Structures are given as C-alpha cells and as structure tokens.
Amino acid sequence: MAVLALLGTILVAVFVGYLLLNEVWRTNVRVKGIPGPQGLPLVGNLHQIRGRNAAEVYRKWAKKFGSVYQIQLGNVPVIIVSSVKAAREIFIGQGSALISRPMFYTFHKVPFSIGTSPWDESAKRRRKAASTALNRPAVQSYIPFLDLETKDFITDLYERGFKGERAVDCMPMVQRLSLNMSLTLNYGTRISSIDDALFEEITEVEEWISKFRSTTGNLQDYIPLVRLNPLNAHSKLASEMRDRRDIYLTRLNRELQERIGNGTDKPCIQGNVLKDPEAQLDEKELMSISITMISGGLDTITTTLGWIVGFLARHPEVQEKAFQEIISAYDTDFWGDETEEKIPYITAFVKETLRYFTVLRLALPRESFKDIEYEGMKIPKGTCVFLNAWGCNRDDEAFEDPFEFRPERFLTESSGTAHFAYGAGTRMCAGSLLANRELYIVFMRMLWAFKIELSEDPKERDFNIDPVEGSVDPTSLVTLPPRFKVRFVPRNEHYLLKLIKKG
Known part of the structure; x- marks a missing residue:
C-alpha cells in the first residue's frame, strides 16, 4: 500500500509540475501587445467554445476586445x-504574408487538400492546376x-418529392447534385x-472528415497531453476514414486511367493532368486535387442549399419576390439560356445567401509567412490567424441590418469584397x-x-x-x-414536365 x-x-507531483511548466510556456507564447481573453491553464479558451458555434463566440468577443485580438486554444x-x-x-x-497554413496534429491522419496545405512548391503546383x-x-x-446536373436535381425533387404531395428530405438530392459536379x-x-453504394460511402466519409477539419473539435490539436492517450478514438477514426477515402479515390483514378487507355474518357481535370507531360504532379499531389474537388463541393454547396431550402420554406x-424577378425576365417556357447570369436579383440572392x-x-x-502590422499591433511570423468570416458578414459597420436576409443590399453593391463566405486574399x-x-x-x-412549402404534419414542421x-x-x-x-x-406541372423531358 505504501508503494x-x-x-x-x-x-500527482509530475502532473502538477507539467501544468506549471505548461502554463509558463502558454504565457510566454502569447503574442505581445494584442488583447484577448486569458483562458484557463492547459485548455486556454477551449472550454468557452467547446460544443458551441465558435465563430459566434468570437464575433461577440470582438465587441469587447476589438476586431483583431488573440485567444489561446x-x-x-x-x-x-x-x-x-x-x-x-x-x-x-x-x-502575401498569409499565404501558408498551419499544421494540425489530426491532419497527420487525414491527407491534405489544396486548401489546407502549408505553402510550398507542391502547394503552388497543385493550386495552379x-x-x-x-x-x-x-x-x-x-x-x-451544370445544365445536366441541375436538370437532374429538379427531376429528383419532382419524382422523389412525390410531385409535391408529400414532404421529403431533400438533402440526399442536394448531395448528389454537389457530388456529381465534383466527379464530373x-x-x-x-x-x-x-x-x-458509392454515393453513400463518399457522403458518409466526407461528412466525417469535415468534422476532423474542425478548428475547435479536436482537442489533440491544441493539448499535447491528449495525444498520449493510447485509446484515442478520434485519431483511430480519422485513420479509418483516411483508409476508406483512399479506396474510392484509388478506384476513381483507376477507372479514369482505363477510360483514357481505351479512348472513352471525357475532358476533366485529372484527365488533363494525367495526359500533360509538363504537369509534374506526383500521385499524392493528384490525390490532393481529388480531395479538394470532392470535399469542396460537398462541404459548401450542399450545406448552403440545405440552409436556404429550409429558410425559403419558412419565408414564402x-x-x-425571386419568382417574380425570374418570370419578368423570361418567358414561361425556358430551359437553357438561364444558365447566363442575366437577372441581377438572383445574383444578389446568391450573394446574400x-x-x-x-x-x-x-x-x-492561415499561418503568417512574415510579420504583419495592423494599427500598431504586430502579428509575428509563424502565428496562426483565423478569419472569422461569420463575424465579418455580420459586421454592422459594413452591412445595414446584418441579421436580416435582404438580397436587395447587393443590388447597389459598392466596390470591394461583397462578402467573406469564400474567405479573402x-x-x-x-x-x-x-x-x-452553380448556385x-x-x-x-x-x-x-x-x-x-412546409409539411402538413406538425412534427415535420x-x-x-x-x-x-439551428x-x-x-x-x-x-x-x-x-x-x-x-x-x-410544382408551380406549373405541365411546363415542368415539358422542360424536364426537353432537358
């Protein structure tokens, strides 16, 4: 017992000693001269954002600490x-000072996309391609x-949506639309x-990988002590998803090479690179491009459409308003030239969404590639920087009534970045x-x-x-x-069926 x-x-003494030394380290690495909440030992500010919408928390903190401040994760x-x-x-x-990306521990388990790669010659080649x-x-x-996939999407909504007679979960149709654009x-x-089955596999794996790319959901990225856990389920699951993704990406690449070999391939990004002797991209770089194209569509287009469909159901x-703008510009019977952006209101509708x-x-x-100066503050080289796109898009100094959905604001758009949904720089x-x-x-x-329209079933509403x-x-x-x-x-089933068949 004594032993x-x-x-x-x-x-206990070792753990307390580690906490003390770690706290000295945390204090010393804080960026001098930039305000921000202090946080707690070991976790910093993670406890204040864990399980919450971090971007909204950061937006509110900006009211207290200013539009540029620091936290510690x-x-x-x-x-x-x-x-x-x-x-x-x-x-x-x-x-140019923010061209690179930081390395996070969890990314050792999941391959890099172009967008998440630190800046080097390989990233430069992949981004150029x-x-x-x-x-x-x-x-x-x-x-x-786009014409084919959006036509199929409308057909899916009509047929799988029981011709409007019953409510339906449209997310699978939205996912297929986004995924097919990426694959094509x-x-x-x-x-x-x-x-x-391939649709189910890709959507499931990519949804999991989106979670691993979270800036707040992976404690092991910020707390080294967590990495010592031999039963770290998060790392194990990340590795599993990497392996599953490798399987379908390898299959897609192999099938493309077979089509190129027998002359039945269609023009596409990977095909162009494979047939270009000057492309100089190795297998891992090709995989990175594939990851970027698939993840990019499923991450952003799918979720954007999911939000706006639910919003429109609640806001007839x-x-x-949008429908009237459409029919004022086109005859009732159309299905082709609307692929050109001819209606300013719909362009504004996309931006506002x-x-x-x-x-x-x-x-x-981002990771600063060199020192950055802003209003007397210095952000040193090698510092991790987050653009709070949500906070910027809710900035009441840039957008009047920022919490209202109002496409009209972009009909009189001034010069400069319209919004920050795609990042900046x-x-x-x-x-x-x-x-x-596409949108x-x-x-x-x-x-x-x-x-x-909302479902007639109160539970589904x-x-x-x-x-x-939400x-x-x-x-x-x-x-x-x-x-x-x-x-x-359907607004007009006769014309809808006619145009679906015509498409």
Missing part, C-alpha cells in the same frame, strides 16, 4: 480577425455539366442515383466562380419550378433554421443545417 501511495504521490495562440475593415487590411492588403481548371473561361465551358469536373464520371414572401448563412464560418486557418476559395454559377442556376430552376441556433453540429468545419422535410409543389 502505491508513493507512486500516486509521484504521479490549449497551447496555441490564435489571432482572430472579425471585422470587414480588418479583414481587408490584413487578408487582402497584406495577403486547380485554378486553371476553375477560372472564368473554364467555368463557362462547364455550363453543359475531376474525373469525367457521375453517380446516376442516390441509391448507389422571399420565394415569391452566402453572406447570411456563411457555412464556412471560420475560413480555413491569396488563399481564398479557388472554386468561388464555379460555386456562384445561380440551381436557384433559378428550383424557384421557377417549385413552391417550397418543427425545425429551427436559425443560422446559429445548426446540428456547430463544431464541424462547415455549419450543418438541421435535417427536415418540405414539400416541392
């Missing part, structure tokens, strides 16, 4: 930028794909039905042009084709679509909407 008591005393000091003015001056004005495939001329060439552009292939007046919901609320973390989302065009066409066709309180997982990389059922009631 056990002595051993217990030694373990465990041992890691993080600078939060939470206003439009500060974001423009730091992320755009000094963008992706940017070329996502620039304005390239996006224009993808219109036939990257591999020249698509999934024909939500019943396909918003639907009606992205601003209001801001599904990627904390833009992917040198490492902002490379796929923003494609995402904007424009989806909104046009969905609002023209259907009235989105009970869902919260508030951007903060999220089912506020710690995920993207803010997930609740699952709900709504009715897609």
Whole structure:
C-alpha cells in the first residue's frame, strides 16, 4: 500500500509540475501587445467554445476586445480577425504574408487538400492546376455539366418529392447534385442515383472528415497531453476514414486511367493532368486535387442549399419576390439560356445567401509567412490567424441590418469584397466562380419550378433554421443545417414536365 501511495504521490507531483511548466510556456507564447481573453491553464479558451458555434463566440468577443485580438486554444495562440475593415487590411492588403497554413496534429491522419496545405512548391503546383481548371473561361465551358446536373436535381425533387404531395428530405438530392459536379469536373464520371453504394460511402466519409477539419473539435490539436492517450478514438477514426477515402479515390483514378487507355474518357481535370507531360504532379499531389474537388463541393454547396431550402420554406414572401424577378425576365417556357447570369436579383440572392448563412464560418486557418502590422499591433511570423468570416458578414459597420436576409443590399453593391463566405486574399476559395454559377442556376430552376412549402404534419414542421441556433453540429468545419422535410409543389406541372423531358 505504501508503494502505491508513493507512486500516486509521484504521479500527482509530475502532473502538477507539467501544468506549471505548461502554463509558463502558454504565457510566454502569447503574442505581445494584442488583447484577448486569458483562458484557463492547459485548455486556454477551449472550454468557452467547446460544443458551441465558435465563430459566434468570437464575433461577440470582438465587441469587447476589438476586431483583431488573440485567444489561446490549449497551447496555441490564435489571432482572430472579425471585422470587414480588418479583414481587408490584413487578408487582402497584406495577403502575401498569409499565404501558408498551419499544421494540425489530426491532419497527420487525414491527407491534405489544396486548401489546407502549408505553402510550398507542391502547394503552388497543385493550386495552379486547380485554378486553371476553375477560372472564368473554364467555368463557362462547364455550363453543359451544370445544365445536366441541375436538370437532374429538379427531376429528383419532382419524382422523389412525390410531385409535391408529400414532404421529403431533400438533402440526399442536394448531395448528389454537389457530388456529381465534383466527379464530373475531376474525373469525367457521375453517380446516376442516390441509391448507389458509392454515393453513400463518399457522403458518409466526407461528412466525417469535415468534422476532423474542425478548428475547435479536436482537442489533440491544441493539448499535447491528449495525444498520449493510447485509446484515442478520434485519431483511430480519422485513420479509418483516411483508409476508406483512399479506396474510392484509388478506384476513381483507376477507372479514369482505363477510360483514357481505351479512348472513352471525357475532358476533366485529372484527365488533363494525367495526359500533360509538363504537369509534374506526383500521385499524392493528384490525390490532393481529388480531395479538394470532392470535399469542396460537398462541404459548401450542399450545406448552403440545405440552409436556404429550409429558410425559403419558412419565408414564402422571399420565394415569391425571386419568382417574380425570374418570370419578368423570361418567358414561361425556358430551359437553357438561364444558365447566363442575366437577372441581377438572383445574383444578389446568391450573394446574400452566402453572406447570411456563411457555412464556412471560420475560413480555413492561415499561418503568417512574415510579420504583419495592423494599427500598431504586430502579428509575428509563424502565428496562426483565423478569419472569422461569420463575424465579418455580420459586421454592422459594413452591412445595414446584418441579421436580416435582404438580397436587395447587393443590388447597389459598392466596390470591394461583397462578402467573406469564400474567405479573402491569396488563399481564398479557388472554386468561388464555379460555386456562384452553380448556385445561380440551381436557384433559378428550383424557384421557377417549385413552391417550397412546409409539411402538413406538425412534427415535420418543427425545425429551427436559425443560422446559429439551428445548426446540428456547430463544431464541424462547415455549419450543418438541421435535417427536415418540405414539400416541392410544382408551380406549373405541365411546363415542368415539358422542360424536364426537353432537358
């Protein structure tokens, strides 16, 4: 017993000693001259945001500490930028200083996408390849794909939505739309039905990986002591998802190579790279591009559409305004030239949807490549910096009545960044042009084709679509909407069927 008591005393002493030394370390690594909440030993400010919408907490802290302040996530000091003015001056004005990404422990278990890679020659090559495939001329060439996938999406809503007679969960149809765009552009292939086993596998794995990319959900990223746990289920699950993703990405690449070999491949990003002797991308870099294309669509387009469908069901007046703008610009019978952005209100509707919901609320973390100066404060090289896109998009100095959904605000848009849903500066989302065009066409066709109505079942009407309180997982990389059922009631079934067949 005496030996056990002595051993217990030694373990307690070691732990207390570790806490003291760790606290000295945490204090010394804080960025000098930048205010912010102190936090607790070992965890820093993690306890104040754990399980909560961190971006909303950060937005409120900005009212107290200023639009640029620091927090500590465990041992890691993080600078939060939470206003439009500060974001423009730091992320755009000094963008070259924020071109890199920090390394997080959990990412050792999950391969990098282009967007999460630290800046080096490999990241530069991969981003160049992706940017070329996502620039304005390239996006224009993808219109036939957008036309096909959005037509299939409308058909799914009509047929799987029981022709508007019953409420339906539209999320699987939304996921197939987003996933097919990614697969078509990257591999020249698509999934024909939500019943396909590959569809289920990809959507499940990518949803889990989105959780691992959370800036607040992985304690092991910030508290080294947690990594010593031999039964760390989080790391084990991350490795499992990596292995499962490797299987379907390898399959997709192999099938593409077979199509290239027999001459049946269609133009696509991976195919162009594989056939380009000057591309100089190895297998891991090709995998990174694949990860980027698949994750990007499923993370942002899917969640954005999920939020707006639920919102429209609760706001028929918003639907009606958009519908009137559509029919005032087009004849009743249309299904082709609406792929051009001809209606300013729908373009504004896309921007407001992205601003209001801001599904990627904390833009992917940056690491300062060199020192940054802002209003007398110095952010040293090597510091982790978060752009609070949610806080910027709710900045009442930049947006009048920022908590109201009002597309009209973008009809008189001034110069500068319209919103921060895609991040800002040198490492902002490379796929923003494609995402904007996809959302424009989806909104046009969905609002023209259907009235989105709440279910007649009281239980199915009970869902919260508030951007903060309605999220089912506020710690995920993207803010997930609740699952709900709504009715897609055809506005004019005769024309809808005619155009579906014509498409």
